[in-house]
Amino acid sequence: MACASTSASATWNMSSLRSAIPSIHARSASSVHLSTGTSSSRLKLSSSKVPHSFVGLAPLHPLFSLSSPDSTSFEHCFTVIDNGGRFFAMRHGKRVPKLNRPPDQRRALLRGLTTQLLKHGRIKTTRARASAMRKYVDKMVTLAKDGSLHKRRQALGFIYEKEIVHALFAEVEERYGDRNGGYTRIIRTLPRRGDNAPMAYIELV
């Protein structure tokens, strides 16, 4: 099929074309099966209703992880479309806290907050920010528990001050060696006077 056609004949052979295209006739056949409801040895259709597009023979890029829903991790550089390219008008089921900021500012806010928490040990902030931060603080402590050079460099890429990273890597063994996860604690407190925002203390446990 890849040979350049130098032949003079311009007529195509429809049967050869039809055999080259992947067939999608199984869809219409299954709708008939579902209405009748018989459970003999029919072909069970796969759950997706969209016919699979032709992806070609190129290998999948190793960095594309089709199954990871986490698109806010700091080592991730590519947009992951994990719902088959569908978009919805609502936010149903999406558990990423947006913190009223665009993604770059959100990332910077969380980096700054975790830096300050690791520096001071206890900070007072709004409840939404405190509960959004927990994941990143735990991630930093987990990197420190691993302790290798690669993890140290990953932590240095997230925390704004390098002395804090080195201090964290030095002391995490004796502080959190026995604890598996849950390295922070959130204590709710009085609302802020200026705008009545619910506040919380978040501290390293």
Place this chain on the structure above:
Amino acid sequence: MSRLMEPLSVGGVIGEVVDNFIPSVNLNVTYNSNRQVSNGHELMPAVITAKPRVEIGGEDMRAAYTLVMTDPDAPSPSDAYLREHLHWIVTDIPGTTDASFGRELVSYETPKPVIGIHRYVFVLFKQRARHSVRPPASRDYFNTRSFAEENGLGLPVAAVYFNAQRENACRRR
């Protein structure tokens, strides 16, 4: 009973400073005659420079109580190697009165939180006998539990704590 203890255990006072106890005596700590200390609330450093008015409950005036004020987050909550720092001890407080009737064993030291947000804990113990409490050697490396053991005070009867940070700390974030 457990509703009173929840802020103390959530705030880490029960666990780091004292063991779990049953509160049996009322404890009211008031700074500047209008700022009452409630568990976990923040006070400004300007308010806590002078010693507070501590009113205790109890049944009668024959019982003697000891009040201890410590900072379990000295010098910084993320790295509290001087835990705890002692601020104030008053002994032989008669029941149903306030701390000015007691004997000040360790004078009141103004809290100066430099790094981070510190907790300042007031613990009230019931004494078995008067004049049975001896002052500790130094203010640093204080341990409330061992202090109670050495002086035969047992479990506390009341506790309250507040938070404080330095005057120009960032509060808007």
